[in-house]
Amino acid sequence: MIATTRRILLSALVLGTASTAFAQNAQAPVRLMVGYSAGGPVDQGARLFAQALSKELGTPVTVENKTGANATLAGMETVRARPDGKTLWFAASPTITISPNVMVKMQFDPAKDLTPLAPIxxxxxxxVVNKDQPYSTVKELVDYAKANPGQLSYGSAGVGxxxxxxxxxxAxxxxxxxxxxxxxxxxxxxxxxxGGQIHMMKDIIxxxxxxxxxxxxxxIAVTSPTRNASLPNVPTFAESGVAGLEGFDVGGWYGVFGPKDMSAEQVAELNKAINAALSQPELKQRYKxxxxxxxxGSPKDLADRAAKERxxxxxxTKGIEVN
Incomplete structure (x- = not known):
C-alpha cells in the first residue's frame, strides 16, 4: 500500500513537472530566422510579420538574422532545431526554389528537411535603370542593347x-x-x-x-502580369510589345517553415495563428x-508552389553553379 502510494505521488510529481515545463515552453520566445541582413526587404517583411504573430501567439516572436551561403544558413539553423514550434524560418522563395538547383554544397533539401507551415x-x-541612361521603356532598352551588344550591365544580389x-x-x-x-x-x-557604375537591376518593388x-x-517595367498598385504608372514587361515578352510573369514569395517531424497538431495551430496574423488590418495595410x-493559404499550398517553381x-539554371 505504501509502495503504491509512493508510485502515485511520484507519477503526479512527474506529470506536474512535465505540465509546468510545457507551459513554460509555450511562453518561451519564438525564434524567426531570416537569411538576409537587417534592413533589407526580407528582414522588413519578417519584422512586420513577427509583431503580428506575437499578438496571435501571446508570446514574443524575435527575428534573428543569420546571413550567408545564399541565405541557407538560416534554413540550416531551422533544420537542426527541435520540432517544437519555437524555431521557424521566414524564407524567401529563391532559397527554397532556386538554391537547390544551383548550389553545389547545399547542406539540406528544402523538400525533405523542412515542414511547410504557411505562405505569407x-x-x-x-x-530600374540609372536615370541618365537614354532609354525609358523596355522597347528602347532592347533596341539600345541590340545596337550595343555586350555594353549593358546589370546588378543582382548574387549569382543564382x-x-x-x-x-x-x-535578356x-x-x-x-x-x-x-x-x-x-x-x-x-x-x-x-x-552612381552609374552599372546600368540597371531588378529589385523588389x-x-x-x-x-x-x-x-x-x-x-522601366514591373515583372508582374498586371500593373502594381504601388507603381500604377509603371508598365509591365508584357505591355512592352517586345517579341518574346508576351505573358512575362516572374515573381517570388515569402513563406514560413519549421523543422521536419513537427506534429500535425502543431502545424495546424501555427497555420491558424499565421493566417490570423495576416488578417490583422495593420499588417494587411502595411504590406499593401x-x-x-x-x-x-495552407501548408499544402506552400509546398505545391515550391515544388512547381523548383x-x-x-x-x-542549367550550367549555373554556386559554391
Missing part, C-alpha cells in the same frame, strides 16, 4: 538569386546580351545603379519604390503599401 505573401520586381535569373530570363527572351555583376545584396547593387519616387533611378500581395527554375 507574393512579390514582384521592378526593373531571383533578380539575377529574372534579368537573365528577360534571353528578348534576344539581347547583358553583363551580370553580382553583389552581396540588393542595397550595394542599387547604390551602383544610382517594396524597396525600389523609395528610390523611384525620389527620382534617384528610373523605373509596400507593394506586396498577401497570400493566405522544377521551373531547374530549366533556367
Amino acid at each position: 505573401l507574393s512579390y514582384y520586381n521592378v526593373l 538569386g531571383s533578380n539575377h535569373l529574372g534579368a537573365l530570363l528577360f 534571353t527572351r528578348s534576344g539581347i546580351e547583358m553583363n551580370h555583376v553580382p553583389y552581396k545584396g540588393n542595397a550595394p547593387a542599387m547604390t551602383d545603379v544610382i 517594396s524597396t525600389a519604390s523609395t528610390y523611384i519616387n525620389s527620382g534617384r533611378v528610373r523605373a 503599401e509596400l507593394g506586396y500581395d498577401e497570400w493566405i 522544377a521551373m527554375w531547374a530549366t533556367v
Whole structure:
C-alpha cells in the first residue's frame, strides 16, 4: 500500500513537472530566422510579420538574422532545431526554389528537411535603370542593347538569386546580351545603379519604390502580369510589345517553415495563428503599401508552389553553379 502510494505521488510529481515545463515552453520566445541582413526587404517583411504573430501567439516572436551561403544558413539553423514550434524560418522563395538547383554544397533539401507551415505573401520586381541612361521603356532598352551588344550591365544580389535569373530570363527572351555583376545584396547593387557604375537591376518593388519616387533611378517595367498598385504608372514587361515578352510573369514569395517531424497538431495551430496574423488590418495595410500581395493559404499550398517553381527554375539554371 505504501509502495503504491509512493508510485502515485511520484507519477503526479512527474506529470506536474512535465505540465509546468510545457507551459513554460509555450511562453518561451519564438525564434524567426531570416537569411538576409537587417534592413533589407526580407528582414522588413519578417519584422512586420513577427509583431503580428506575437499578438496571435501571446508570446514574443524575435527575428534573428543569420546571413550567408545564399541565405541557407538560416534554413540550416531551422533544420537542426527541435520540432517544437519555437524555431521557424521566414524564407524567401529563391532559397527554397532556386538554391537547390544551383548550389553545389547545399547542406539540406528544402523538400525533405523542412515542414511547410504557411505562405505569407507574393512579390514582384521592378526593373530600374540609372536615370541618365537614354532609354525609358523596355522597347528602347532592347533596341539600345541590340545596337550595343555586350555594353549593358546589370546588378543582382548574387549569382543564382531571383533578380539575377529574372534579368537573365528577360535578356534571353528578348534576344539581347547583358553583363551580370553580382553583389552581396540588393542595397550595394542599387547604390551602383544610382552612381552609374552599372546600368540597371531588378529589385523588389517594396524597396525600389523609395528610390523611384525620389527620382534617384528610373523605373522601366514591373515583372508582374498586371500593373502594381504601388507603381500604377509603371508598365509591365508584357505591355512592352517586345517579341518574346508576351505573358512575362516572374515573381517570388515569402513563406514560413519549421523543422521536419513537427506534429500535425502543431502545424495546424501555427497555420491558424499565421493566417490570423495576416488578417490583422495593420499588417494587411502595411504590406499593401509596400507593394506586396498577401497570400493566405495552407501548408499544402506552400509546398505545391515550391515544388512547381523548383522544377521551373531547374530549366533556367542549367550550367549555373554556386559554391
